[in-house]
Amino acid sequence: MAEIINLRQVRKAKARAVEDAKAESNRIAFGQPKKAKTLQQRRKALETERHEGHRLERPDTDPAE
DSSP: OOOOOOHHHHHHHHHHHHHHHHHHHHHHHHOSOHHHHHHHHHHHHHHHHHHHHTOSSOTTSOTTO
């Protein structure tokens, strides 16, 4: 004999799974507080500035000059 299933429960379980997946992606995208985001951006900008400061030639200047 076939197993009897409750379609309402199956539908709700599927909806929960979709919502959980969406919540997980939102946690990844929006999980950091603003202070942490700005700190990370500042550190990256400082690191880039220091790295670019050690170049022997600037890429925006024409080497023929």
